[in-house]
Amino acid sequence: LSQAPMLQLHQLNAWYGESHVLHGIDLRVMKGEIVxxxxxxxxxxxxxxxxxxxxxxxxSGSVKVQGIETIDLPSRKIAKLGLGxxxxxxxxxxxxxxxxxLMLPPRVKDGGLTVSEIFTLFPNxxxxxxSQGTKLSGGEQQMLAMGRVLRTGADLLLLDEPTxxxxxxxxxQIGLALKELKKRGFTVLLVEQNFKFATQIADRHYVxxxxxxxxxxxxxxxxxxxxxxxxxxxx
Ligand code: ATP
Numbered sequence: 001l002s003q004a005p006m007l008q009l010h011q012l013n014a015w016y017g018e019s020h021v022l023h024g025i026d027l028r029v030m031k032g033e034i035v036x037x038x039x040x041x042x043x044x045x046x047x048x049x050x051x052x053x054x055x056x057x058x059x060s061g062s063v064k065v066q067g068i069e070t071i072d073l074p075s076r077k078i079a080k081l082g083l084g085x086x087x088x089x090x091x092x093x094x095x096x097x098x099x100x101x102l103m104l105p106p107r108v109k110d111g112g113l114t115v116s117e118i119f120t121l122f123p124n125x126x127x128x129x130x131s132q133g134t135k136l137s138g139g140e141q142q143m144l145a146m147g148r149v150l151r152t153g154a155d156l157l158l159l160d161e162p163t164x165x166x167x168x169x170x171x172x173q174i175g176l177a178l179k180e181l182k183k184r185g186f187t188v189l190l191v192e193q194n195f196k197f198a199t200q201i202a203d204r205h206y207v208x209x210x211x212x213x214x215x216x217x218x219x220x221x222x223x224x225x226x227x228x229x230x231x232x233x234x235x
Contacts, residue, residue, distance in 0.1 A: 004067030006031045006156055006187040007052065011061040014051040021047050023211040024061065029156075034178060034188045036198045039208035040234055045191040046088065048208065049158045052189075053085045054078045065156065082109045084154025088161050088191075090145040092133040099129050101144055102151055109153035118147040121177050124170075139170035146177070157181070159190040163197050175201050195233060199223060207232045 005028040014022040022044050029035045037045040051059045054075035063070045065081040093101055102115055119126035122143035128136060136144065142162055149157060163171045171194065178188060178201050192198040198205065199222055207215040207229070215232065222229050 003031065005029060005064070006033075006066060007189065008064040009048075009052070009062065010064075012048070012051055012063060013060045014047055014056045015058040016047075017057055021211050022051060022059075025051075025208070025211070026213055027206050027216070029187055029189050031187050032182060032185050033203045034182055034190070034201055036190055036192045036202045036205045037208055038192065038195070038198065038205050038229065038233060040232075043208040044211040045208050046160055047211075049085060049160055049189070049191060052078075052158060053083055079154075080108050082153065082155045083158060084108075084149030084152055084156065085158045086142075086145045086149055086160065086162065088164065090141045092136065092141050092144055094133040096133055097130050098125055098133070098136070098144055101133060102148055105148050105152050107151075107153050109155065111155070112153035113147075113150040115151070118150055121150075121180060122147055122173075124173070137170075139166045139173070142166065142170075142174065143177075146174075150181075155186055157186060157188045157190075159188065161191050161193060163192065163194050171197055195226075195230065195235065199226075205229070 007029040009025050009027050012022055012025040025048055037048060039045055050056055052063055054070065054073060059071065061071065065083065068081060070078045124140055125143050125147060128140055162174055175197060199219055202219050204218050205216065205222060206213050217229065
């Protein structure tokens with residue numbers, strides 16, 4: 001039996017007000033895959049994630065989550081299909097403690113990780129349980145933001161540049177956590193500028209340019225010949 005993709009975008013268009021930013025994005029992510037969106041600044045990667053969770057002022061085309069069409073659903077209903085979005089700015093509540101940040105988000109689905117499972121995945125934040133959000137390092141904030149969506153029961157994670165601005169040792173820890181999540185059956189679509197990190201964790205990649213997917217490759221293909229991908233990224 002063939003399985004419906006966890007996520008499938010077909011001819012996705014999206015607008016900020018009058019400004020038409022996505023011009024027919026096509027991609028699919030199967031359950032348990034880690035897939036990246038690569039591309040230069042302003043290409044439309046963040047907008048693609050925002051369109052999937054339904055927070056753009058206007059979108060058209062098709063966005064299916066486990067075979068369910070969401071293009072006309074409000075974002076709270078889309079979230080309940082098991083989507084967990086971590087924005088680039090991470091969205092930690094500054095005045096709340098780590099523990100309160102973890103407890104706050106509503107469940108979207110059964111089967112969310114327990115707090116102790118989250119601490120096993122991200123030992124750094126266990127030490128900071130009663131610290132205020134503002135006191136955390138960038139890496140701790142990223143781990144807390146990821147932990148928070150894992151509490152909700154989301155099993156399709158949309159991560160916007162999770163490694164941005166982080167020290168290499170913290171980037172490695174986030175990579176290990178993502179590999180562990182993959183083993184547990186989570187599905188991840190992430191925007192990533194760190195090409196090396198992307199090739200260490202991902203199964204496949206899509207290249208976005210001017211609001212369209214212009215190329216795609218398996219990670220094995222990219223590792224065999226990095227030059228084509230690097231050219232897209234202007235490296
Ligand atoms: P970056 O890495 O810089 O975030 P990106 O590939 O994620 O790049 P997007 O943030 O999706 O790119 O931006 C795509 C296009 O949409 C850009 O031309 C950008 O200027 C425009 N854009 C982004 N946010 C808004 C907004 N809130 N209102 C209007 N236009 C926007």
